[in-house]
Amino acid sequence: MxxxxxxxxxxxxxxxxxxxxxxxxxxxxxxxxxxxxxxxxxxxxxxxxxxxxxxxxKTKDLLYEALLERKIAEYIAFMQKRVRHADGHLEKIRTLISAKLEFFERHREFFRIYLAEMTTADTSLRRCVNKRREKMYYEHQSFVTQTLSEAMRAGAIRKVDPNMLATTLTGVINPLLSEWIKERSKKSICELEQFIMDLLFNGLEKTK
Amino acid sequence: MxxxxxxxxxxxxxxxxxxxxxxxxxxxxxxxxxxxxxxxxxxxxxxxxxxxxxxxxKTKDLLYEALLERKIAEYIAFMQKRVRHADGHLEKIRTLISAKLEFFERHREFFRIYLAEMTTADTSLRRCVNKRREKMYYEHQSFVTQTLSEAMRAGAIRKVDPNMLATTLTGVINPLLSEWIKERSKKSICELEQFIMDLLFNGLEKTK
Amino acid sequence: MxxxxxxxxxxxxxxxxxxxxxxxxxxxxxxxxxxxxxxxxxxxxxxxxxxxxxxxxKTKDLLYEALLERKIAEYIAFMQKRVRHADGHLEKIRTLISAKLEFFERHREFFRIYLAEMTTADTSLRRCVNKRREKMYYEHQSFVTQTLSEAMRAGAIRKVDPNMLATTLTGVINPLLSEWIKERSKKSICELEQFIMDLLFNGLEKTK
Amino acid sequence: MxxxxxxxxxxxxxxxxxxxxxxxxxxxxxxxxxxxxxxxxxxxxxxxxxxxxxxxxKTKDLLYEALLERKIAEYIAFMQKRVRHADGHLEKIRTLISAKLEFFERHREFFRIYLAEMTTADTSLRRCVNKRREKMYYEHQSFVTQTLSEAMRAGAIRKVDPNMLATTLTGVINPLLSEWIKERSKKSICELEQFIMDLLFNGLEKTK
DNA sequence: TATGAATGAGTGTTCATTCAT
DNA sequence: GATGAATGAACACTCATTCAT
The missing domain is CATH 1.10.10.60 (Homeodomain-like)
Known part of the structure; x- marks a missing residue:
C-alpha cells in the first residue's frame, strides 16, 4: 500500500x-x-x-479559534457563491442581504457566537490568535465593498463611500435578525429582506 | 446636626x-x-x-448587573433628553442618531460591554436577573418607535413599519461605530452621522 | 465622688x-x-x-469560653444548692438526678452546646483555654463523688467505685434528656426521673 | 479479559x-x-x-456524611453480629455493652465524631442529608429495644419501658468510655463492662 | 491512538479582627 | 466608650491540561 x-x-x-x-x-x-x-x-x-x-x-482557545474560522469560512464561501451566481448589480446587492439572512437563519445557534465575536466579547481571547480570522474578515469585507463599487460604477446605485456602505449593509441586518431570532418579530425572513431592500433603496424621504 | x-x-x-x-x-x-x-x-x-x-x-453577577443598569440608564436619559430638546420631527430623528454616536464616543470602553450584552455573550449570565434591564430596553425602544411614528403621522417621513425602523435605526449605528472605535475608520463622528442620515433619507437609488 | x-x-x-x-x-x-x-x-x-x-x-474563642464558664458555673451552683438542701442520703442522690433534669429542661438551648462540649466537638477550640473549665468540671465531679461516697459510708447504698458511679450518674441522664428534648419521648420529665431512680436502685434483676 | x-x-x-x-x-x-x-x-x-x-x-458535607455512614454501618454490623452469636438473653445484653466498648476502644478516634454527632454539634450540618443516617440509627435502636423486649418476655430481666431502657443502655456507656479514652480512668475495658453490668443488674440498693 | 484519573493554580466568597472617627 | 467600614487571610470548589496505561 x-x-x-x-x-x-x-x-x-x-x-x-x-x-x-x-x-x-x-x-x-x-x-x-x-x-x-x-x-x-x-x-x-x-x-x-x-x-x-x-x-x-492544543488549547481551548485554539479550539474556539478553529470553530470561528470554520464557520466564518463557510459563511463567506456561501455568500460569495450566491453573489457570483446572481445576475445584475441590483440582484447582487439583494443577494448580499438575502444570503446573510438565509445563512444565519439556518445557523442561528452560531449567530450568537458570531455577534459576540464581531462586536466585542472577551478581548483577551482575541488578542493573540486572531490574525488569520481578521484576514478572512477583511477579505470578505473587501468583496462586499467591491461588489458595491461595481454597482456604483455601473450606475446601478448612487455614489457613496463604498467602505461605509459595506459596513452598513453588513451590519444593518444584525439587529433585525437578532430580534427575529429572539422571536420578538413575527415577520418572515422574506419580509425582513423586503424591508431592508426598500429602506436601503428608497430611503425615508416622503416626496417620492 | x-x-x-x-x-x-x-x-x-x-x-x-x-x-x-x-x-x-x-x-x-x-x-x-x-x-x-x-x-x-x-x-x-x-x-x-x-x-x-x-x-x-453581594456577588460578581450582581455587580455586573448593576454596572449595566447604571450605564444603560445613563444612556437612555441622555438620549431622551436630547431628543426632547430637538425641534421638529426630522431634527428629532437626526438626534436619535447623533446622540447615540456622541454617547458611545464618550464611553467607548462601555461600548464593548454594551454590544456584547445587546447581542449575545454568556447566556447563563443573563437568564435570571435581567428583567429590569429588559424593561429598560423596551421602554427605550418604544420611545424610539414613538418618535418615529409621530414623524410618520406628521408626514415628515414616509410610512414603514415603525418597530422595524426603530430596530434598524438603533442597530445600524453599531457596526459603523464599532469600526470607528477600532480606529479602522478615519472619518470623524460627524461624517458618520452625515453618512447615516444621507443613506437613511435618500436611499441608494440613483434617479434623484 | x-x-x-x-x-x-x-x-x-x-x-x-x-x-x-x-x-x-x-x-x-x-x-x-x-x-x-x-x-x-x-x-x-x-x-x-x-x-x-x-x-x-478579645476573640470569638474567648467569648465561647466565657459563655461555657458562665453556664456551667450556674449549673453547678444550682445543683449544689439543691443537693445541700436535700434531707438524707437517698434524697440527695435523687436530687442529683432531678436537679440536672430540671436545669437542662429550663435551659434546653444550652443543652446542645453543653453536650457537644462535654463530649467532643471541635477539639482545637478546647486545647488552650480550658484549664479553668476543666477545674470547674472536676470540682463538680468530686462534689458528686463525695455525695455518693457519704451515702455509701452511711450504708444508704451499696459500695461500688464512687468515681465510676458519679460518672455514670452524671452521664446516664444525657441520652434520655437528649431524646426528650428532640421530642421523640412523650414522657414527662418526672417520669424520666422515676425511670432512672428505679433502674438505678432496683436494677434489672427479676427476682425482687 | x-x-x-x-x-x-x-x-x-x-x-x-x-x-x-x-x-x-x-x-x-x-x-x-x-x-x-x-x-x-x-x-x-x-x-x-x-x-x-x-x-x-461532590462537597465537603457529603464526604462527612459518607464518613459517618460508613462508620455507623460498620458499628451496627459489628454489634448485631456479636449479639446474634451470643447465647441466652443475659448474654445478649452483656454483649450489647461489651460490643460497644470493644468497637469504640478500637476506633477511639471516631468516638469523638460519633459523640458529637449523636448528641448535638452543628445543627445546620445535619439538617438536610441525614435521613439515611437517621434511618440507620433508628433501625439499630429498635434492634436493641427488641433484644431487651425479648429478654423481658422470657423473664430474664424485669419489665420496664423497653425504649427508655434501650436509650439508657446505649447512652450509659458513653460517659464512662469518654473518661476512659481521655485516660483519666485507669480501669481496663473489662472492668468498665463489669461495673456497668453489675450496676445495671443489681442496682444500688443495699438490702440484697 | 485513545483514555480518564489526577492535578493544582485560580476564583468567588466569608468572617474574625482592626481602627479611624 | 462605641461604631461599622475596611481588611485580607482562608477555604470550598472548578476546570484546563497532563500523562500513565
Whole structure:
C-alpha cells in the first residue's frame, strides 16, 4: 500500500475527528457560552474521552479559534457563491442581504457566537490568535465593498463611500435578525429582506 | 446636626463608594472581559481591599448587573433628553442618531460591554436577573418607535413599519461605530452621522 | 465622688454588657452552632455595633469560653444548692438526678452546646483555654463523688467505685434528656426521673 | 479479559480510593474537628492532589456524611453480629455493652465524631442529608429495644419501658468510655463492662 | 491512538479582627 | 466608650491540561 494513501487516509480521519469536536463545541458554546462549557463537556458531546480532544486542539482557545474560522469560512464561501451566481448589480446587492439572512437563519445557534465575536466579547481571547480570522474578515469585507463599487460604477446605485456602505449593509441586518431570532418579530425572513431592500433603496424621504 | 443630614451623608458616601467600584469594574471588564476580571482586581483597581467590595455587591453577577443598569440608564436619559430638546420631527430623528454616536464616543470602553450584552455573550449570565434591564430596553425602544411614528403621522417621513425602523435605526449605528472605535475608520463622528442620515433619507437609488 | 464608687459602677456596667453579649451568643450558638454564628450576628443580637463586642471579648474563642464558664458555673451552683438542701442520703442522690433534669429542661438551648462540649466537638477550640473549665468540671465531679461516697459510708447504698458511679450518674441522664428534648419521648420529665431512680436502685434483676 | 471483570476492577479501585479519602478524613476530623480540616488537608493526607477528592465526593458535607455512614454501618454490623452469636438473653445484653466498648476502644478516634454527632454539634450540618443516617440509627435502636423486649418476655430481666431502657443502655456507656479514652480512668475495658453490668443488674440498693 | 484519573493554580466568597472617627 | 467600614487571610470548589496505561 502506498504511503501517500495511508497518510492521506490518516489525515482525512484526523480532519473528520476535528470536525466532530468543532460541531460539538458549536452546539455547547451556543447553548451555554464559552466559559460555561468545559473541555470535558465538548469531548463527551463528541463521544470521545476527555483527553482525546487535546490530540486535535492544543488549547481551548485554539479550539474556539478553529470553530470561528470554520464557520466564518463557510459563511463567506456561501455568500460569495450566491453573489457570483446572481445576475445584475441590483440582484447582487439583494443577494448580499438575502444570503446573510438565509445563512444565519439556518445557523442561528452560531449567530450568537458570531455577534459576540464581531462586536466585542472577551478581548483577551482575541488578542493573540486572531490574525488569520481578521484576514478572512477583511477579505470578505473587501468583496462586499467591491461588489458595491461595481454597482456604483455601473450606475446601478448612487455614489457613496463604498467602505461605509459595506459596513452598513453588513451590519444593518444584525439587529433585525437578532430580534427575529429572539422571536420578538413575527415577520418572515422574506419580509425582513423586503424591508431592508426598500429602506436601503428608497430611503425615508416622503416626496417620492 | 440633624439626623436626616447625617443619614443622607452616609447614604451619599455609600453611593459614592458603589460608583467607585462600578467605575473600576467598567474599566476592567472593558479591558479584559467579564471572566478575566476578578473581584480582587476590581477591588484593588478601586483602591480597596478584597473583601470590601462585597459590602456593596453581594456577588460578581450582581455587580455586573448593576454596572449595566447604571450605564444603560445613563444612556437612555441622555438620549431622551436630547431628543426632547430637538425641534421638529426630522431634527428629532437626526438626534436619535447623533446622540447615540456622541454617547458611545464618550464611553467607548462601555461600548464593548454594551454590544456584547445587546447581542449575545454568556447566556447563563443573563437568564435570571435581567428583567429590569429588559424593561429598560423596551421602554427605550418604544420611545424610539414613538418618535418615529409621530414623524410618520406628521408626514415628515414616509410610512414603514415603525418597530422595524426603530430596530434598524438603533442597530445600524453599531457596526459603523464599532469600526470607528477600532480606529479602522478615519472619518470623524460627524461624517458618520452625515453618512447615516444621507443613506437613511435618500436611499441608494440613483434617479434623484 | 469617691473613686471606688465610680470604678465599681463602671465595672458593674461592664459586667452587664458582658452578660448581654453572652446571652446573645447563647441564643445564636444554640440555634445555629458555633461556626455558623458570626461575631457581627452576636453583636447585633445584643443590640450593639460590630466592633463593640471586642471591647469585652478579645476573640470569638474567648467569648465561647466565657459563655461555657458562665453556664456551667450556674449549673453547678444550682445543683449544689439543691443537693445541700436535700434531707438524707437517698434524697440527695435523687436530687442529683432531678436537679440536672430540671436545669437542662429550663435551659434546653444550652443543652446542645453543653453536650457537644462535654463530649467532643471541635477539639482545637478546647486545647488552650480550658484549664479553668476543666477545674470547674472536676470540682463538680468530686462534689458528686463525695455525695455518693457519704451515702455509701452511711450504708444508704451499696459500695461500688464512687468515681465510676458519679460518672455514670452524671452521664446516664444525657441520652434520655437528649431524646426528650428532640421530642421523640412523650414522657414527662418526672417520669424520666422515676425511670432512672428505679433502674438505678432496683436494677434489672427479676427476682425482687 | 471479560468485560465484567474489567468493570468491577475499576469499580473496586474507585471504592478503594473513596475509602482512602474517608480514612484520611476520619483521622483529621477526629484530630482537628470538621471546621478546622480543609479539603486540601484531607486530599494531601490521602496522598492525592487537591482536586482529586472532588472526583469522589461532590462537597465537603457529603464526604462527612459518607464518613459517618460508613462508620455507623460498620458499628451496627459489628454489634448485631456479636449479639446474634451470643447465647441466652443475659448474654445478649452483656454483649450489647461489651460490643460497644470493644468497637469504640478500637476506633477511639471516631468516638469523638460519633459523640458529637449523636448528641448535638452543628445543627445546620445535619439538617438536610441525614435521613439515611437517621434511618440507620433508628433501625439499630429498635434492634436493641427488641433484644431487651425479648429478654423481658422470657423473664430474664424485669419489665420496664423497653425504649427508655434501650436509650439508657446505649447512652450509659458513653460517659464512662469518654473518661476512659481521655485516660483519666485507669480501669481496663473489662472492668468498665463489669461495673456497668453489675450496676445495671443489681442496682444500688443495699438490702440484697 | 485513545483514555480518564489526577492535578493544582485560580476564583468567588466569608468572617474574625482592626481602627479611624 | 462605641461604631461599622475596611481588611485580607482562608477555604470550598472548578476546570484546563497532563500523562500513565
Amino acid at each position: 502506498p504511503d501517500t494513501v495511508t497518510l492521506s487516509r490518516k489525515q482525512r480521519d484526523q480532519e473528520l475527528r476535528r470536525q466532530d469536536f468543532l460541531s460539538a463545541a458549536e452546539r455547547l458554546f451556543a447553548r451555554n457560552g464559552y466559559h460555561h462549557t468545559t473541555m470535558e463537556d465538548i469531548a463527551h458531546e463528541a463521544q470521545y474521552g476527555t483527553g482525546t480532544i487535546y490530540l486535535y486542539f | 440633624p439626623d436626616t443630614v447625617t443619614l443622607s451623608r452616609k447614604q451619599r458616601d455609600q453611593e459614592l463608594r458603589r460608583q467607585d467600584f462600578l467605575s473600576a469594574a467598567e474599566r476592567l471588564f472593558a479591558r479584559n472581559g467579564y471572566h478575566h476580571t476578578t473581584m480582587e482586581d476590581i477591588a484593588h483597581e478601586a483602591q480597596y481591599g478584597t473583601g470590601t467590595i462585597y459590602l456593596y455587591f | 469617691p473613686d471606688t464608687v465610680t470604678l465599681s459602677r463602671k465595672q458593674r456596667d461592664q459586667e452587664l454588657r458582658r452578660q448581654d453579649f453572652l446571652s446573645a451568643a447563647e441564643r445564636l450558638f444554640a440555634r445555629n452552632g458555633y461556626h455558623h454564628t458570626t461575631m457581627e450576628d452576636i453583636a447585633h443580637e445584643a443590640q450593639y455595633g460590630t466592633g463593640t463586642i471586642y471591647l469585652y471579648f | 471479560p468485560d465484567t471483570v474489567t468493570l468491577s476492577r475499576k469499580q473496586r479501585d474507585q471504592e478503594l480510593r473513596r475509602q482512602d479519602f474517608l480514612s484520611a478524613a476520619e483521622r483529621l476530623f477526629a484530630r482537628n474537628g470538621y471546621h478546622h480540616t480543609t479539603m486540601e488537608d484531607i486530599a494531601h493526607e490521602a496522598q492525592y492532589g487537591t482536586g482529586t477528592i472532588y472526583l469522589y465526593f
